Amino acid sequence: MKFPVQTSPHVEAQSSVAGVMTTVLWALVPGTVVAIWLLGWGVLFNVALAVGTAWLAEALMLWLRARPFHPALTDRSVLITGWILALCLPNLGPWWLPVVGSLFAVVVAKQLYGGIGYNLFNPAMVGYVVLLVSFPEAMTRWGAALDGGAAELSLTEAASWTFFGALPPGSGFDALSQATPLDQLRMVVTEGGSVANMGGSIWSMDSSWSLWLNLAFLAGGAWMLYRGAIRWHIPVAMVVGVLATSSLLWAIDPDQFADPAFHLLAGGVIFGALFVATDPVTASTTPRGRLLFGFGIGALAVLIRSFGNYPDGVAFAILLMNLAVPLIDYYTQPAVFGRKSGAASRGAGE
Amino acid sequence: MPEARVAVSEGLYGFHGGLHIEDHKAPACERPVEDMPLVDEYVLPLHMHIGAPAIPVVEPGERVRRGQLLARPDDFVSAAIHAPTSGTIRAIEPRALPHPGGLSAPSIVLAADGEDREAEPFDPWPDFRDRSPVEIRSRLREAGIVGLGGAVFPTAAKLATANPGGVETLVLNGAECEPYISCDDRLMQEEPETILRGAQVILHAVDAARCLIGIEDNKPRAVAAMQAVIDRLAAEEDERRFEIKVVPTIYPAGGEKQLIRTLTGIEIPRGRHVTDYRMLCLNVGTTAQCWRAVVEGRALTERIVTVAGGGVTDPRNLRVRIGTPMADVIEAAGGYTEGVDRLLMGGPMMGFALHEDEVPVVKATNCLLALRPADRDPTPTPQPCIRCSRCAEACPADLLPQQIYWYSRAEQFERCQDYHLFDCIECGVCSAVCPSHIPLVQYFRHAKTEIWYAERERAKAEHARRRFEFHNERIERQKAEREAALAKKRAAIQAAQEKKAREQAGEGGGQPAASSGDGDDRKAAAGMSIEAARQRARARKAKAREQSPNTVSGGGQRSTGEGRDTGHSPGAEGDS
Numbered sequence: 074m075k076f077p078v079q080t081s082p083h084v085e086a087q088s089s090v091a092g093v094m095t096t097v098l099w100a101l102v103p104g105t106v107v108a109i110w111l112l113g114w115g116v117l118f119n120v121a122l123a124v125g126t127a128w129l130a131e132a133l134m135l136w137l138r139a140r141p142f143h144p145a146l147t148d149r150s151v152l153i154t155g156w157i158l159a160l161c162l163p164n165l166g167p168w169w170l171p172v173v174g175s176l177f178a179v180v181v182a183k184q185l186y187g188g189i190g191y192n193l194f195n196p197a198m199v200g201y202v203v204l205l206v207s208f209p210e211a212m213t214r215w216g217a218a219l220d221g222g223a224a225e226l227s228l229t230e231a232a233s234w235t236f237f238g239a240l241p242p243g244s245g246f247d248a249l250s251q252a253t254p255l256d257q258l259r260m261v262v263t264e265g266g267s268v269a270n271m272g273g274s275i276w277s278m279d280s281s282w283s284l285w286l287n288l289a290f291l292a293g294g295a296w297m298l299y300r301g302a303i304r305w306h307i308p309v310a311m312v313v314g315v316l317a318t319s320s321l322l323w324a325i326d327p328d329q330f331a332d333p334a335f336h337l338l339a340g341g342v343i344f345g346a347l348f349v350a351t352d353p354v355t356a357s358t359t360p361r362g363r364l365l366f367g368f369g370i371g372a373l374a375v376l377i378r379s380f381g382n383y384p385d386g387v388a389f390a391i392l393l394m395n396l397a398v399p400l401i402d403y404y405t406q407p408a409v410f411g412r413k414s415g416a417a418s419r420g421a422g423e
Numbered sequence: 424m425p426e427a428r429v430a431v432s433e434g435l436y437g438f439h440g441g442l443h444i445e446d447h448k449a450p451a452c453e454r455p456v457e458d459m460p461l462v463d464e465y466v467l468p469l470h471m472h473i474g475a476p477a478i479p480v481v482e483p484g485e486r487v488r489r490g491q492l493l494a495r496p497d498d499f500v501s502a503a504i505h506a507p508t509s510g511t512i513r514a515i516e517p518r519a520l521p522h523p524g525g526l527s528a529p530s531i532v533l534a535a536d537g538e539d540r541e542a543e544p545f546d547p548w549p550d551f552r553d554r555s556p557v558e559i560r561s562r563l564r565e566a567g568i569v570g571l572g573g574a575v576f577p578t579a580a581k582l583a584t585a586n587p588g589g590v591e592t593l594v595l596n597g598a599e600c601e602p603y604i605s606c607d608d609r610l611m612q613e614e615p616e617t618i619l620r621g622a623q624v625i626l627h628a629v630d631a632a633r634c635l636i637g638i639e640d641n642k643p644r645a646v647a648a649m650q651a652v653i654d655r656l657a658a659e660e661d662e663r664r665f666e667i668k669v670v671p672t673i674y675p676a677g678g679e680k681q682l683i684r685t686l687t688g689i690e691i692p693r694g695r696h697v698t699d700y701r702m703l704c705l706n707v708g709t710t711a712q713c714w715r716a717v718v719e720g721r722a723l724t725e726r727i728v729t730v731a732g733g734g735v736t737d738p739r740n741l742r743v744r745i746g747t748p749m750a751d752v753i754e755a756a757g758g759y760t761e762g763v764d765r766l767l768m769g770g771p772m773m774g775f776a777l778h779e780d781e782v783p784v785v786k787a788t789n790c791l792l793a794l795r796p797a798d799r800d801p802t803p804t805p806q807p808c809i810r811c812s813r814c815a816e817a818c819p820a821d822l823l824p825q826q827i828y829w830y831s832r833a834e835q836f837e838r839c840q841d842y843h844l845f846d847c848i849e850c851g852v853c854s855a856v857c858p859s860h861i862p863l864v865q866y867f868r869h870a871k872t873e874i875w876y877a878e879r880e881r882a883k884a885e886h887a888r889r890r891f892e893f894h895n896e897r898i899e900r901q902k903a904e905r906e907a908a909l910a911k912k913r914a915a916i917q918a919a920q921e922k923k924a925r926e927q928a929g930e931g932g933g934q935p936a937a938s939s940g941d942g943d944d945r946k947a948a949a950g951m952s953i954e955a956a957r958q959r960a961r962a963r964k965a966k967a968r969e970q971s972p973n974t975v976s977g978g979g980q981r982s983t984g985e986g987r988d989t990g991h992s993p994g995a996e997g998d999s
Contacts, residue, residue, distance in 0.1 A: 075779045077764065410821045
């Protein structure tokens with residue numbers, strides 16, 4: 074009997090790209106639900122618009138590049154890109170914000186680099202940063218959470234706001250937007266005030282919602298860790314980087330710099346550490362390299378927050394460290410079997 | 424039975440990475456080993472071991488008996504081949520080999536007579552302790568013993584790489600980490616004493632102080648059977664050198680270097696021998712054969728083969744004569760099931776796919792694995808690498824397969840070597856865990872082959888360059904010699920002419936015949952250069968006669984014992 078020949082190994086597949094991506098998608102659910110609950114329907118519109126645009130953009134680009142739709146489109150990676158971008162956007166932004174961001178993320182940052190596996194920069198973060206520098210005003214339309222905030226808008230009111238930029242007549246809301254804690258911090262610092270004098274104001278304002286949101290993201294992160302979709306190195310190192318850098322600055326001058334707990338819970342640190350910095354394609358691949366990569370993001374994020382022009386620095390920090398990945402990977406190669414210092418020398422007798 | 428585990432030994436060192444994988448050993452491992460019935464024709468490839476092919480010592484038409492020598496080892500690293508049963512040599516001709524490339528090679532074809540008469544055995548040596556290591560090695564060599572774990576390295580040559588008294592620990596490999604395979608498990612359950620007695624022979628031959636036996640914790644019955652014999656030997660004969668180490672079931676725990684790392688914590692780098700670290704590692708099946716060869720005087724003519732996989736009706740372990748066609752072995756296990764589309768020799772992780780089943784069982788055949796699409800990944804489409812690093816996390820050689828893949832895909836082979844391509848043991852773990860289903864091992868084999876090829880080409884080009892330079896030099900030298908001779912001759916002629924002219928001038932004579940004088944010049948020069956060439960040739964011959972005794976004795980030696988670990992091209996050593 075004759076047989077066709079294949080190379081080893083000949084075993085059941087242990088995992089698949091689509092499987093990994095599906096785990097990440099499920100992990101995004103709790104954070105998204107909490108965000109909708111706290112910040113209103115605008116979040117849902119952002120997610121739907123960003124994910125839909127991302128998927129269509131991927132399909133269009135594959136068609137233009139004459140590449141097969143399967144498995145590039147069916148691996149679900151593009152859904153994550155759109156979803157992550159959506160969760161970074163203001164809940165009261167206009168509809169074209171997620172659309173433009175997603176288009177740029179998928180078309181330029183992902184597909185023009187060659188599609189999944191070949192992009193140097195995190196596509197969602199590229200899309201976010203493009204929006205941030207191009208449409209600074211639209212990107213600040215954050216509505217207050219819960220009581221009296223955007224979460225009180227009905228579905229039709231929110232849709233009207235997102236798509237037409239106005240509330241339906243007679244809806245009784247006026248000033249919807251308000252500054253985020255990080256914006257407030259920036260204002261205080263630039264106007265020469267003291268962070269310490271703000272007292273509990275940073276915390277009283279919106280602290281509860283950021284806590285709930287971060288807990289929901291942590292639940293998702295725990296799920297990804299449990300399923301093996303991510304490893305602990307990058308999130309832990311990034312949190313350590315944030316805490317170490319902010320502690321140092323805070324110890325130097327508590328008037329000028331916010332305390333480490335604030336840095337940890339405000340803005341995108343937890344979300345970025347678990348969902349964005351862990352994107353395997355654009356992160357470091359060696360164990361030591363991942364620690365360096367994560368720590369670098371944490372440290373840079375705090376430095377950008379403290380000395381840069383933008384209120385949050387996580388996205389910039391991630392992109393900067395993306396750039397450093399080839400270098401990090403080259404210099405953090407693990408010692409090969411038999412070449413570790415000590416291991417081979419024991420009992421080595423000529 | 425796959426769920427039953429025995430407690431893992433304490434004080435193990437483990438190794439990096441590895442793969443927890445469904446072992447599929449149950450159906451075959453549940454049944455005792457059965458004897459494969461005799462068949463009509465046996466095919467014995469002359470090259471079924473590491474090293475030089477054996478040289479036939481029989482002629483077609485000759486009648487032979489079981490255990491009779493058919494082919495003798497041709498070199499230090501080579502192995503004898505014996506008749507698996509009695510019969511007549513039908514032919515010595517190229518036959519298809521069990522080989523990934525589907526090659527054919529010279530083989531001895533034996534037509535069995537069905538009587539299975541035995542040849543005169545070697546002298547049984549129940550008193551093996553009175554035999555010298557050299558005698559034991561030559562017996563193992565005569566009996567055709569090779570490593571039966573799959574490497575088929577001649578055991579005598581392996582023992583010889585150990586300096587006398589240079590081995591402290593004998594490591595017996597009973598880990599059997601590949602899924603499906605259970606031939607060593609069954610052997611340990613059924614013949615533990617043969618294995619341990621054989622180990623005693625080896626311990627004597629290399630004068631080792633202890634013997635560690637590594638067995639995976641998914642073989643509780645094997646561990647119990649072996650432990651019972653060890654306890655009995657300790658009680659009856661005060662034999663206290665044996666110690667079982669139960670290791671966790673994680674592929675590739677049975678890789679030689681991984682097992683040694685697990686048991687002793689010592690990592691043996693590429694290019695070094697196990698014996699450099701005062702150790703020796705043998706498969707349990709090999710030591711059982713050592714006992715048969717040394718103490719019973721029998722040659723290696725059979726081995727246990729696991730026939731398994733969803734592609735065979737009745738998975739089982741069979742005691743198969745070397746040379747039996749695989750199709751008959753499958754038949755003895757109930758034949759193929761519906762939908763079988765792949766036949767492997769060896770396990771699913773490192774075994775290779777066969778083109779056909781009309782090839783013989785050889786000394787390396789520990790398993791015949793027939794698979795249906797449902798038993799494995801039905802060749803999924805490879806996707807781009809997402810750099811998730813699961814391969815690096817699982818690599819037992821601590822490599823970064825994703826980086827080597829990247830550079831081998833780009834054909835940047837030097838960068839592959841920067842990332843230690845040649846430390847890859849091709850265990851297949853990276854390919855198995857890859858979520859993108861990239862055939863990583865295939866890329867690495869390709870890169871290695873390309874590098875070897877480039878090295879060979881480079882060596883050839885270097886050789887050709889040297890020859891060319893030497894040739895040019897010789898031409899130059901001859902030209903210079905010729906011109907020097909010519910100039911000398913010219914000067915002489917000119918001097919003669921001048922003298923003549925002076926004489927003629929004195930007599931008041933006419934014009935000198937310039938043109939004819941030129942012709943004389945050339946003739947004379949040619950005569951001289953021919954004479955010079957003759958002299959040179961004579962001198963060369965005389966010199967060659969002086970030197971010839973030395974040159975002949977210098978070229979005949981061959982390197983020995985290097986075939987296994989350092990069988991790479993010189994370029995393989997170029998990194999680090």
